[in-house]
Amino acid sequence: MKHKKSIPGETFSASALSESTSLNRELSWLAFNERVLAEAQDSRNPLLERLKYAAICGSNLDEFFMVRVAGVHRQIAAGVVVKSPDGLLPRETLSLVRERTHVMLREIEKTARKSLADLNAAGVRIVKVSELGKKARAALKEHYLAQIQPVLTPLIVDPSHPFPYISNLSLNLAVLLRDGQEAEPEFARVKIPVGVLPRFVVIGEVYLLLEDVIAEHLQELFRGREVMVAYEFRVTRNTDYEFDEDEAEDLLATIEDGLRRRRFGAVVRLEVTREMPAVLLGFLAEKLKLDDLDVFQLEGPLGTADLMGFPSGDVARQHPELSYPTFTPHVPDLDGDEDDGVFAELQRGDQLLHHPYDSFAGVLAFLEAAAADPGVLAIKQTLYRTGDDRRLLGALRMAAENGKQVVALIELKARFDEQRNISWARQLERAGAHVVYGVSGLKVHGKVALVVRREEGRLRSYVHIGTGNYNAKTARLYTDLSLLSANEALGADVAQLFNHLTGYAEAEYAELLVAPDTARSGLLNWLEQLGEQARANAEVPGFRAWARIKINQLTDPAMIDGIYKASQAGVKVDLMIRGVCCLRPGVPGLSENVRVHSLLGRYLEHARVYAFGYGVEGEEQQAQVYIGSADWMSRNLDRRVEVLAPVSDPVHQQGVLDLVAAEWADTRGSWELGPDGVYRKLPGDLSAQETFMRARGSVAG
Structure with missing residues (x-):
């Protein structure tokens, strides 16, 4: 062709x-x-x-x-x-x-x-109850009666007991019982208390699945009745609830009510073991109001997500x-040698951290220093997914208790983290912090902190802008970037951002791109500029216009169209997209200048980088590099508050470009998307993540 x-x-x-x-x-x-x-x-x-x-x-x-x-x-x-x-x-x-x-x-x-x-086979014994010897079986029964059965709640279904509510993602046993040989079988449900108890039961040096242990001892739970059979099943419910913020007088109360309603969403999937007879399967599907096509007959183990809890620390030791070799990250020295510590260090120049290779402890140390410093007057911070980190919460509480102006903009609508964020909000309010529950009609997804400090009779601002959440746990598992800066223009922009979020004041940004106001137009403008440069210099030998974008998802039609137009103008576009990509690369006349890679590895690739440049190869390039929180999805660019910050320091800018180049060269965990919509694994064993680990920290072994 x-x-x-x-x-x-x-x-x-x-x-x-x-x-x-x-x-x-x-x-x-x-x-x-x-x-x-x-x-x-x-x-x-x-x-x-x-x-x-x-x-x-x-x-x-x-x-x-x-x-x-x-x-x-x-x-x-x-x-x-x-x-x-x-x-x-x-x-x-x-x-x-x-x-x-x-x-x-x-x-x-x-x-x-x-x-x-x-x-x-490797020596970690994971067995069935039937494989245990007499002595081990006796120990298992003793453990079951003492540690498991008291937690269980058998629920029988009969004319006076309706079919029970089956909670989302719960693992259950469907049990058929009989009270005498002539009686009709009765149905009972036993919930496997995964979460309350570990999924694996440890007896001596062997491991057994909790559901197998419970199924083996059901006769102890239903004494006086004959346990005929028991089969596992698992339910998934719709948890994507909606509410009208304009009608919500109390957003906190509305979110809490939504969490209660989420528990009772419609069932969208039923998983069962293949052995379950058709009559029992039909009974469950009818009670749960499910189409046959939403029933999954499987060999098990059901609920593979719960296997994340295996093994215990003893097995790992x-x-x-x-397991992966232990990695110890580089701990950045932000304190310097001066009394002002991190603040004096940032006055000398920006700091760019690459997590988890650079420890997130550097960001926490910055916030702790601000909380303790007598010269700091205010700390303002957005909080989306915080985790259970007591260090961050402690710093903000200490700052408030020390009389500083602490503003915590907590996003209550962060899906599946709502309850934790509500808890944080209440604790910070009790400490005296000003807590703002997001913004009406938008989710605040940007990762920003502002510290205002009095220095020699004037106020100076320090900022942290990141691509990942203020969550020390995920910062050890996700790759992200953090920018710490005392840049005055950047500080002024972040101050305007907080005034806009808490007081709806109008904001104009000199440095930042902020969704939903300027991020989309700013990004599209860069793609258009590159297209203009490519067309104007099409005959210049060695001239190249390029964009290197690293994001998690690309689904927004306008952004995809902008990339297509840039490609048609001759712009070389390299997209590093970990997850969903709706763009079709490599199509002649449409996207032949676009390449798409997806990188997976030991760490979840989570950093977002937006780099644009042009110039003659071998000569100095005109380049602009941003880092930020926004994927190229309609929800991020139109319905969320996202913050993209320029990386201005030439050394850091080149460092980000080198980072993206190293990941693009990865063959260990990289896949390339073809014009047919199929991802193909790149051959090779070159790991960018291992390269970063050995360069920035130490790896055991």
Whole structure:
């Protein structure tokens, strides 16, 4: 086939952006989970890490059903007949998703079973109750009666006891009982208390699944009745609740009410073991109001997400070869040699940290120093997903108790973190902090902190702007970037941002790109400028206009169209997109100058980088580099407060470009997206993450 060459200035009209130019968002997400599953199946990864990857796949798929599949069901129920950008109706998307997820869930469980079997072969004994000897069985029964049965609540279904509520993501036993040989079988439900109790029961030096232990001892729970059979099942519910903020007089109370309502969302998936008879399966599907296509018959273990809790620390210590080598990050010295510590250090120049290779302790130390410093008058911070870090909470509480002006803008609508954020809000309020519960109609997703300090009769601002949450736990597991700066223009912008968020004051930003106000237009403007440069210098030898974008998701149609137009103008666009990508790269005449990679590894790639440049190769480039919190999705650019900050220091700017280049060269965990919408694993064993670990910290072994 003869490929059409792109013509400078030629663009596709909106009507010409047909089905073939956009990939389906839900199927692209499933492709991402398949790439994670490939890590669970990769023999180069240690055995325990493979099991964790399988658990992550299961957890990812749980959330996909709770939010994305539930959303498609809601569209169908509402009678939506508008096609998505890829040309599919909701019913068509649901059909394809059902087909893919049935295959995927079976593959996830098959992979988890193999990992457990391989661990057994490696000396970590994971057995069934039937494999135990007489002495071990007696010890198990004693453990069950003392430590497990008191937690269980058997619920029988009969004319006076209706079918019970089945909680979201709960693992259960469907039990058939009989009271005498002639009696009709009765149904009972026993919830497996995973979370309250560990998924694995330890007896001596062996491990057993909690559900197997409970199933083996059901006769102890239903004394006086005959336990005929018991089968596992698991339920997934819609958790994507909505509310009208304009009608909410008390946002905190509204969110708490929403959390209660979320527990009772419609069931969107039922998982059962293959052995469950059709009559019992039909009974469950009827009671849960499910279509047959939303029932998943599996070999187990059900609920692979719960396998993340294995093994205990003792097993990891006894078998260090089964896990990744211990990594000790570099701890940045931000205190310097002067009395003013971190503040004097930042006056000398910006600090750019690359987590987890640079410890997040540097960011916490900055906030703790601000809380303790008598010259600091105010600390203002956004909080999205905080985790359980007591150090950060302690710093903000201490600052408030020390009489400083502390403003915490806590996003109560951070999905699945609402309850924790409510707790933080109440603790900070009790300490005397000013707590703001987000912004009406928007989620505050930007990662920003502002410290105002009195110095020699004047006020000076210090800022932290990051790509990741203020969460010390995830900062050890996710790759992110942190910018610490005393730049006056940046400080003035961040001060305006907080005034806008807390008081709705109008804001104009000199340095920042902020969604939903200026981020979209600013990013598109850069793509347009690159296109103009590429067209104007098309005949200049060695001239190149380029964009290097590293984000988690790309789904926004306008941003995709902007990339297509830049490509058609001759701009070379390299996209490092970990998860969903609806753009179709490498299509002649449309996106032949666009390449897409997805990088996975030991750490979750989470940093966002937006770099634009042009110039003659071999000579100094005109470049602009931003880091920030925004993916290129409509929700991020239109319905969230996102903050993108320029990296102004030339050394740091080059460092970010080198970081992206190193990740682009990765072959160990990288995949390339083809024009056919299929991801293909790049061959090789060069790991950017391992390179960063050895350069910035120390790796055991």
